[in-house]
Each structure stands twice: as C-alpha cells, then as structure tokens.
Amino acid sequence: MDLRQLRYFVAVAREQNFSRAADKLHIAQPPLSRQIQQLEEELGVNLLDRSKRPLTLTEAGRFLYQQATRTLVNIDHIKEQTQRIGRSQRExxxxxxxxxxxxxxxxxxxxxxxxxxxxxxxxxxxxxxxxxxxxxxxxxxxxxxxxxxxxxxxxxxxxxREERLVVALPKGHAKSLPKDPIALIELQDEPLIVYPSTPRPSFADEILNLLGELDVVPASVEEVREIQAALGMVAAGMGLCIIPAASQRQRPDDVCYRMIADENATxxxxxxxxxxxxxxxxxxxxxxxxxxxxxxxxxxxxxxxxxxxxx
Amino acid sequence: MDLRQLRYFVAVAREQNFSRAADKLHIAQPPLSRQIQQLEEELGVNLLDRSKRPLTLTEAGRFLYQQATRTLVNIDHIKEQTQRIGRSQRExxxxxxxxxxxxxxxxxxxxxxxxxxxxxxxxxxxxxxxxxxxxxxxxxxxxxxxxxxxxxxxxxxxxxREERLVVALPKGHAKSLPKDPIALIELQDEPLIVYPSTPRPSFADEILNLLGELDVVPASVEEVREIQAALGMVAAGMGLCIIPAASQRQRPDDVCYRMIADENATxxxxxxxxxxxxxxxxxxxxxxxxxxxxxxxxxxxxxxxxxxxxx
DNA sequence: CGATTTCCATACCGAGGAGGTATAGTAGCG
DNA sequence: CGCTACTATACCTCCTCGGTATGGAAATCG
Structure with missing residues (x-):
C-alpha cells in the first residue's frame, strides 16, 4: 500500500467518478483505474461497486475513504511540524x-x-x-x-507510587449500590471489559493476572482498545471494568465506582x-x-x- | 514524501546505522542513503547528524521518527480493518x-x-x-x-438543543472564587485559550465572535488543537477558556468553572x-x-x- | 428498444526512478 | 598513522508508473 494509492482512492471516492478524479489528479484515467485495482488486489477487498453509476463505495471502501483522508491530513501535519522543528533549532x-x-x-x-x-x-x-x-x-x-x-x-x-484500583459498574447494577470496598471474588461470573487490546503485555494482562491468582473467572472477557471505550461500554451496561482510581475523573457521573478491598489490588x-x-x-x-x-x-x-x- | 521513505527512515533511526538498516530492509545500502537524502531534501531539513558515529537524530529527525512510527502502525491497522470489514459484509x-x-x-x-x-x-x-x-x-x-x-x-x-457556556479558570485565579455567573465583559484583558485551531470555521470562531460582538478584547488569544490541551493549559495557569457546560465533566476537580451570565452565551x-x-x-x-x-x-x-x- | 453518450477496463509503449555494484571519502580507534 | 567501519557518489539495469488507443458495459434519450 502506497500513499499515492491512498490519494488516488480518496480522489475517486470523493468524485465517485474515475475520469473526473483523474482530471483533478492531473493524470489520465487508465493509470488511475490500474492503481485502484492494484489497491483492491493487495487488500483482497472490493472498495467500489462498479456495477452501477454513479459509483458507490462498499462498506470497506467507505471505511478506507474515511481513514485514508485522515491519514493523509496527518501526514501533511507531520511534514509541516518536522520542517518547523528543523528551523527552530530549540531543544x-x-x-x-x-x-x-x-x-x-x-x-x-x-x-x-x-x-x-x-x-x-x-x-x-x-x-x-x-x-x-x-x-x-x-x-x-x-x-x-x-x-x-x-x-x-x-x-x-x-x-x-502504587495507585489503588477500582471497579467501574453500570448505574443500576446490583453490585453498584453498596458504597463500601468490593472484593475481587465478587467479580466471579460477571462480564469483564479490559483494555488496552494491544500491545501486549499491558494493563489488561495485569488485571487478568490479578484475577487469575485469585481463581476469579469472569463470565466473559472483552478487550477494547482504550479506557474511553471501556467506560463507554460499562455505561452502556455491557460489563464491568477495573481501572486505576484516578481515572474515575474521566467519567464521574454515569458510571459507579467501588474501591477494591483486596490489599494487592494496586x-x-x-x-x-x-x-x-x-x-x-x-x-x-x-x-x-x-x-x-x-x-x-x-x-x-x-x-x-x-x-x-x-x- | 512516500511511505517507503518513512519506512526506510524509521529503520535507519532505529538502527542508528545505514548498513544494518539496509540489511533489515533487504536492500543495499546506497539506495537507502539516497532515499534518506531525498527525504531530507524534500523537507528541507536535516534529519540525521552524520558528523559522528553512531548516528544521532536531530530534533526534527526525532520528531519525524516518533510520528512516522505511529503513522506506519496506523496504516497497518487501517489495512487490517478494511479487510475485516470487506469480509464481514455487515451494514x-x-x-x-x-x-x-x-x-x-x-x-x-x-x-x-x-x-x-x-x-x-x-x-x-x-x-x-x-x-x-x-x-x-x-x-x-x-x-x-x-x-x-x-x-x-x-x-x-x-x-x-442550546447548551450553556461556562468559563474555565485556574484554581486560585481571583475570578475563580465567586460561584455566581460571570459576565463575558469580565474576560476583558484576561489571557484566553480557544480550540480547535483547525479547521476553520470552528468553535473557536464562535467564541471569538461572541466576545467580538461585546467588544471584549482578551489580553492574548492562544489557539490549541483540542479541548484537553486547552483545559490542561487552564489548569497550568496559562489562561482562561470558554467551553460548553457539559464538557466540565472532563476535568472536574483541578479547574474552576463559572456559568456565563450573558443570555446569548450558548x-x-x-x-x-x-x-x-x-x-x-x-x-x-x-x-x-x-x-x-x-x-x-x-x-x-x-x-x-x-x-x-x-x- | 435501439442508438448514442458516458465511462471504466484492457493492451501496449516510453520515460523516470528505484535498486544493485563498484568505489571513493570520512569518522573512529588503536 | 594506518586500519576498520561506515556513508556518499557514480553508473547501470530493470521495474513500474503514466500516456495513448481501443474495447466493452452502463446509463440516457428519442
């Protein structure tokens, strides 16, 4: 995958038309077609539905369009920033x-x-x-x-320092009502959400180890990319999540938190x-x-x- | 700027050595040198300090290394995600x-x-x-x-709906003590922080217009990329910031908020x-x-x- | 429904650039 | 100062990107 291919694809997706996109890119239409074909081939995915006009994006194409646009903007920013830093010479x-x-x-x-x-x-x-x-x-x-x-x-x-851990529970969950510290054993058979999903080892593994040592087995374990998503899912009632105490500040009012009683839950x-x-x-x-x-x-x-x- | 050039640069930065990097990339060393030179030429910036061994990165090179690594990982993710969506066929x-x-x-x-x-x-x-x-x-x-x-x-x-606006003030600021609504006119000659810096027009412009209509001139206006940065700067005592009321939740305890009294501050x-x-x-x-x-x-x-x- | 237009795919060709090899030049080290 | 390690330069080859010509499919219109 090449930046040129991404630029070309973005142009085609925006114009919904190969010929116009080729004009805007100042190239002829056939090379453009070929580049898009190569991109699709490399990904093993159809990005465009060519069966009718105007062209429509497939779901995969729609996703790539969105991400590629963003990536290209990012790269421009990186370029500018690098030049700026190169000129400024500050430490x-x-x-x-x-x-x-x-x-x-x-x-x-x-x-x-x-x-x-x-x-x-x-x-x-x-x-x-x-x-x-x-x-x-x-x-x-x-x-x-x-x-x-x-x-x-x-x-x-x-x-x-060692920071204490807390359990985040959805509002209205049975175990969200007591305000006293909760024992990890009480998480047995509850759906658990952990983060981050990559790279390993991570905070997610620390949590899973902590539970593993106590033989606590959650009903399910879902991994999400980051804490915002994890707390969002807790708020949506999809499970519990263990987070550092200070992170409560991120979402103070639609999720309940209980300190964890186990001494080593830090x-x-x-x-x-x-x-x-x-x-x-x-x-x-x-x-x-x-x-x-x-x-x-x-x-x-x-x-x-x-x-x-x-x- | 090309993804290949970024990959090459990341390899060189990681190895601090052209020859070893070339080995890892499975290419010969001279083409690698040339690609890096071209990258530097395009950016108009020295990325490496070649005057001593082992090679060291310049500040600009260090920045680009950091950003390029991240971008390349992102692009891999985009690739995988696109393929996944292409296979799943879900709406x-x-x-x-x-x-x-x-x-x-x-x-x-x-x-x-x-x-x-x-x-x-x-x-x-x-x-x-x-x-x-x-x-x-x-x-x-x-x-x-x-x-x-x-x-x-x-x-x-x-x-x-129309959401009311609030002013975020550093803890300890003179005007942070009263808890009643504050008039926008009181922001005269205070340093102001607005976001986002791009793209225009944005929430930043709405705020500046609001102040402009009342002839309120801040002591200075600094634009930052996003609200997290803005509130971080407020917490650090570098100025005030106007945000929607609900965004107080992001940082409830080391920044003070006062509702804005002006009726049209929404x-x-x-x-x-x-x-x-x-x-x-x-x-x-x-x-x-x-x-x-x-x-x-x-x-x-x-x-x-x-x-x-x-x- | 068929003719026309519009538009994308295929085939083939030429030029530019990426990578390879050989070698010169330079920093580091004893 | 000489050796080693490493990067830059010079030159060559081949790949690939883009251009032109053309075939074929979808939409448009009478």
Whole structure:
C-alpha cells in the first residue's frame, strides 16, 4: 500500500467518478483505474461497486475513504511540524505517558517544567507502557510514565507510587449500590471489559493476572482498545471494568465506582528513563516530582485513598 | 514524501546505522542513503547528524521518527480493518461527532441503537463540525453531531438543543472564587485559550465572535488543537477558556468553572444528515433521541442549567 | 428498444526512478 | 598513522508508473 494509492482512492471516492478524479489528479484515467485495482488486489477487498453509476463505495471502501483522508491530513501535519522543528533549532523534551497519567500528575509536572525551563519545547506523547521502553531506547521520548513493570539493561525505572484500583459498574447494577470496598471474588461470573487490546503485555494482562491468582473467572472477557471505550461500554451496561482510581475523573457521573478491598489490588506509576541520562535533566525532573508529591495535590489524594483497616 | 521513505527512515533511526538498516530492509545500502537524502531534501531539513558515529537524530529527525512510527502502525491497522470489514459484509452506520458530545448524549444514543439494531455495526468517528458536512456528502459518515451552523443544499440539520457556556479558570485565579455567573465583559484583558485551531470555521470562531460582538478584547488569544490541551493549559495557569457546560465533566476537580451570565452565551448541538436519507434509519434515530431527551439524563441536566432570573 | 453518450477496463509503449555494484571519502580507534 | 567501519557518489539495469488507443458495459434519450 502506497500513499499515492491512498490519494488516488480518496480522489475517486470523493468524485465517485474515475475520469473526473483523474482530471483533478492531473493524470489520465487508465493509470488511475490500474492503481485502484492494484489497491483492491493487495487488500483482497472490493472498495467500489462498479456495477452501477454513479459509483458507490462498499462498506470497506467507505471505511478506507474515511481513514485514508485522515491519514493523509496527518501526514501533511507531520511534514509541516518536522520542517518547523528543523528551523527552530530549540531543544525538545518528549514525555511518553499512558493516558491515565494525563488525569494525574503530568499536567502539573509539565507546568513546573515550563516554569523552570522556558527555553525548552516540551511535548507529550500518549503511548502504552511497553511501547515506552523501545521509545526510550531509540530516543523518541526522554522519559516515560507507565504502569507495567519491565526490565531492560539500558532503562532505569523508579516506582513513584502504587495507585489503588477500582471497579467501574453500570448505574443500576446490583453490585453498584453498596458504597463500601468490593472484593475481587465478587467479580466471579460477571462480564469483564479490559483494555488496552494491544500491545501486549499491558494493563489488561495485569488485571487478568490479578484475577487469575485469585481463581476469579469472569463470565466473559472483552478487550477494547482504550479506557474511553471501556467506560463507554460499562455505561452502556455491557460489563464491568477495573481501572486505576484516578481515572474515575474521566467519567464521574454515569458510571459507579467501588474501591477494591483486596490489599494487592494496586497498579504502580513507574517513571523510566535511559540509564545514560540519569544525571541530566532527569535528575531535576525527579526533584520536581518530589516537590509535587510533597504538595499533596488532589489527584494524588484520590489515588491514595487508604482502605479502612479491617482488623 | 512516500511511505517507503518513512519506512526506510524509521529503520535507519532505529538502527542508528545505514548498513544494518539496509540489511533489515533487504536492500543495499546506497539506495537507502539516497532515499534518506531525498527525504531530507524534500523537507528541507536535516534529519540525521552524520558528523559522528553512531548516528544521532536531530530534533526534527526525532520528531519525524516518533510520528512516522505511529503513522506506519496506523496504516497497518487501517489495512487490517478494511479487510475485516470487506469480509464481514455487515451494514455499518458511522456517526461523526465533535468530542464534547462524547461526554453528552452519544454514548447513550449508541447504546439505544445497539439495542434496537443488533445486526448493525455502529462506529463513532470524532471530527470537527465543519468536517462533518463534507464527510456526510461523500458518505464517510451517516449522521453528524456538531456545534457550528452551516448551510448546504444536500444536508439537512436539526438543532437538538442550546447548551450553556461556562468559563474555565485556574484554581486560585481571583475570578475563580465567586460561584455566581460571570459576565463575558469580565474576560476583558484576561489571557484566553480557544480550540480547535483547525479547521476553520470552528468553535473557536464562535467564541471569538461572541466576545467580538461585546467588544471584549482578551489580553492574548492562544489557539490549541483540542479541548484537553486547552483545559490542561487552564489548569497550568496559562489562561482562561470558554467551553460548553457539559464538557466540565472532563476535568472536574483541578479547574474552576463559572456559568456565563450573558443570555446569548450558548452553543447549539446540531444533528445533520443527508437530505436523501431523511426517511430511513435517520427518522428512527430522531425518534430514539427524543425518547432520550424525554428521560432527562444527567448530562442533559448539566448543560441545561437555567440562569437565575435577574429581574 | 435501439442508438448514442458516458465511462471504466484492457493492451501496449516510453520515460523516470528505484535498486544493485563498484568505489571513493570520512569518522573512529588503536 | 594506518586500519576498520561506515556513508556518499557514480553508473547501470530493470521495474513500474503514466500516456495513448481501443474495447466493452452502463446509463440516457428519442
């Protein structure tokens, strides 16, 4: 698959007509036909219904049209941005973090960093925990904040805190009524939704391991790409979901949350960085983080709620 | 710029070595060098610092590496998804909506649609209001939910409701303390953050027009790409931001919100669809929406809060 | 219903560019 | 300074993209 083929396909889909599309692309019609054919052949899918005029898109074609349009725009943006950065010559510091930390300490940290280093271009890139390791090693990011423990010789990691987990339940679910902590064993035979579906291992595996250790078997396990989708499905009554406490903030009012009673139902926030960088800005970032934790901000209080002692 | 060039560049960036990258790509080294040179030439930017070994990326190269990796993965996903849809042959119904509606009625609507039409594959695609018009016309989406009024012969629109606007202020800001509605005139000489930056016209323009009509001139106007960034900047103390009331849910506890007192400070939710489709599923969707509104769900209450009558 | 128009697919040809090989030039290291 | 490792340059070959000519199917119209 080629960008040219995508551009061509978008043109044909937009015009619903090969000849007009070819005009707009400033090429002749036969080469255009061939490119679309090759694209269809490579995908093994019919993108257009050629049996009547004007041409209509198949469902697959409609999807590809939508995605291709978006991708092409993205690539233009990437091009411009790359040129802009190339011209500006300012130092950049890229933070890779899992989505949940955007509702935790990251904004506060960035604010402190901007104040301390106004000459620095700081960028945030959302990525899964496992992706952060390779992204660190080959320099795409300078620091990572994730949830999955991993070992790598080049990467040093620091557990910032353990965050308690909560169960998200649909409003009206029988088990959503009690407000006290819930035991994981109660999730037996409930439909469970986990995220993210890729890449592995991920937060989804942490949750499944946690349940596995207790021999808790859900009625079903559905994997979705991201937490928004997971909570959406919970709100729609399709199952339960286990999330870090601080992520409740994303959807406070149409989903019920119950703290999990099991002592080990926590998920860490792990900062990771290249061992070689440990003494540069990273050291100062650690300093900023400890100042931040000392200030005991609201998001920290939410994730640190202690269980009522049961003895 | 070509996908091949991106793949090649990613390989070189990952290996920090042309020869090894060429091996992995199963091509010889000289063509690889040439492709990278051409890429750099097209962008007018140095991507690699070749003056020392091992090769290092420039800041621009680092950015492109990060983005290109992501784009290539996306394209693989698009490919797989397209093939999957091509095989399944199920009918799809694609909803295009602005982000704020994901915190409003969309999840509820989707739940009702899924219940009513289990055989239908429903998909949600986030897109700006203006993008929805063209997306509707050329079949990328089947219905749109947006905030900007527009006219188009082929597209019919229906204003579902007018949602009140609120000002988001940093915690600790002088004007964040009163809890009563704030007049827009009070935003005079405050730094303002608006979104989205593209495409125009957008919600950002609606806000700027609203202020312009009242001759309110902010101290500065910064445009950011999306509401998350806008609220993040508000939380970081960099300015104020005007958002629809329901979007408060996204970030309830480290930003303060004040209802806007001006009577016309509202933003509509507009449903739009192809005129030709008005009597198919669209009619039933309208029915579902009116049932939904009749149930007076929590997100509706939030956005419908009436101003205390001032007379 | 048949003639005409419109439009897409097929066949074949020429030019540009991608990749290969050989080799020169340069950084890193002892 | 000389060796090794690695990238850039020069030149060649072949693939493939795009162009032209033409056949065939669908829509249009009298």
């Amino acid at each position: 950049r510091f890229v933070i890779g973090c899992v989505g949940s930390t955007l509702y935790g300490g990251i904004p506060d940290l960035v604010r402190r960093m901007r104040a301390q280093w106004p000459e620095l271009d700081i960028e945030i890139s959302e990525m899964m925990s496992t992706e952060q390791v390779t992204a660190l090693k080959d320099g795409r990011i300078d620091v990572g904040f994730g949830r999955v423990r991993f070992n790598d010789r080049e990467v040093e990691r620091l557990t910032l 998920s860490p926030i792990i900062m990771s960085y290249r061992r070689a960088d440990a003494n540069g800005r990273i050291k100062q970032v650690k300093q900023l983080i400890s100042e931040m934790y000392a200030a005991n901000p609201p998001w920290l209080q939410l994730s640190n709620i202690r269980l009522p002692s049961s003895h | 799809r119904f694609v909803i295009g909506c602005v982000g704020s509606t994901l915190y409003g009625g969309i999840p509820d609507l989707v739940r009702r649609m899924r219940a009513q039409w289990p055989e239908l594959d429903i998909e949600i695609s986030e897109m700006m209001s203006t993008e929805q018009v063209t997306a509707l016309k050329d079949g990328r989406i089947d219905v749109g939910f947006g905030r900007v009024r527009f006219n188009d012969r082929e597209v019919e629109r229906l204003t579902l 933003s509509p939710i507009i449903m739009s669809y192809r005129r030709a489709d008005a009597n198919g599923r669209i009619k039933q969707v309208k029915q579902l929406i009116s049932e939904m509104y009749a149930a007076n769900p929590p997100w509706l209450q939030l956005s419908n809060i009436r101003l205390p009558s001032s007379h």
